[in-house]
Amino acid sequence: MHSTGESRRADVVVVGAGVIGLSVAWRAARAGMSVVVADPEPARGASWVAAGMLAPVTEVQYGEEALLTLTLAAARRWDAFATELAAAAAPVGYRRTGTLLVAMDEGDRAWTEALYAYERELGLEVQWLTGRHARAMEPALSPGVRCGLWAPGDHQVHNRQLLGSLLAATGSSGVVLLEEAVDAVELAAGAVSGVRLASGDCVRSPAVVLAAGCRSALIGGLPAGALPAVRPVKGQILRLGPRGGVSPGPGPTRSVRAIVEGASVYVVPREDGTVVVGATVEEQGFDTSVTAGAVYELLRDARRALPALSEMALEEAVAGLRPGSPDNGPVVGPSPDVEGLVLATGHYRNGILLAPLTADAVVSAIEGRPQPPELEPFGPGRFTVPARPASFGAQ
Ligand SMILES: Cc1cc2nc3c(=O)[nH]c(=O)nc-3n(C[C@H](O)[C@H](O)[C@H](O)COP(=O)(O)OP(=O)(O)OC[C@H]3O[C@@H](n4cnc5c(N)ncnc54)[C@H](O)[C@@H]3O)c2cc1C
8 A cells, every 4th residue: 555645634534444433434424524434344344244133131141231221222223223324325124023032951941030030120121931932933943942031122133234334325425435444543732633544644633433343452653541442352153044045944033042051042034034143252362263163063052943044055154353341341432531532442242233322422422512321331441451552553
């Protein structure tokens, strides 16, 4: 890449064009700002790999009630976001089909009972199902299913259609997309003045949004303390499709999560007959190789719950890197250390779900307006990592 010596200007520069960066760029452009987004590989990253579940209830973890409040608030924004994006560009495959969680053995049943009690205590919308009831709702389920939970508000979006739609919507809103890495954020008198790209070119701007997913802590130029503490958390995931266009029989009609001898697997059916089967959660640094063991275990567990999956074609096995933070919560909001820097990262397992809420919060931060109250526990500054030298490569 050669420097043209050019220096563009924009009201805001967004570093990263995953679901977070693109959603921010679209909302900022709609709010009347001139926006530049830089990413050497736009609309890929974890956002391309993901399953697209919008599932606050079935994703809930013990002790993460603040995150639950945030994810529930995020889920409430999805109807409007999907409708507006479809009108601005193209449909995003948002399906309000709910999620079934099923248990396969006695230990899984006990785990599911405890989860049900916890979710009821939290006042979540969830219903207990016997095995028979679960199979009546979803005939593709194995006769071995012991019991289940029905979470009618946990929906899904086709994450790849979503990215395509966001690219189109940003393009038609005047957002400039540069297919280049950002090497460093540039500062003047302690405030953001723009970014330096890998080519050496600069984009001048009073606001920079750091949305580089699991690589957000690798951007140069920022002082100690201003970088977010995010790390890559590997997820391997599969996509299955009808063989030769022939459906193998009744497949699932809604997202199914199965607890199989203590392991968790999910199956997300798309409208086109394909299904997504995921996902591993691994601490492997920046490794994105697909392993035989992961493919085996995902298929083994998924077909215990939904036997007809065995007859489908294996179309894709891929790994992505979730941006994980120390408390599994996102890192969103204005930096307390650098004026003009806004962080939008650390979305871990819920980045697709959290994209609309994050985008609106970031635009509010740029405009100097308050953040949504649900984001209050997830501000930047609650944990940080040491600064990298300005010359540190981002990719
Ligand atoms: C297997 C798997 C399944 C998942 N399932 C779900 C799900 O069902 N529901 C859900 O809500 N979430 C899910 N997630 C999580 C979700 O995918 C992430 O939280 C989300 O995609 C994060 O979006 P992002 O835009 O921050 O990061 P990414 O999508 O990773 O995008 C970051 C972008 O930054 C760019 N970049 C990096 N460095 C630089 C640089 N120096 N300069 C410019 N650009 C840079 C990258 O090229 C990339 O395009 C899943 C993730 C995985 C891996």
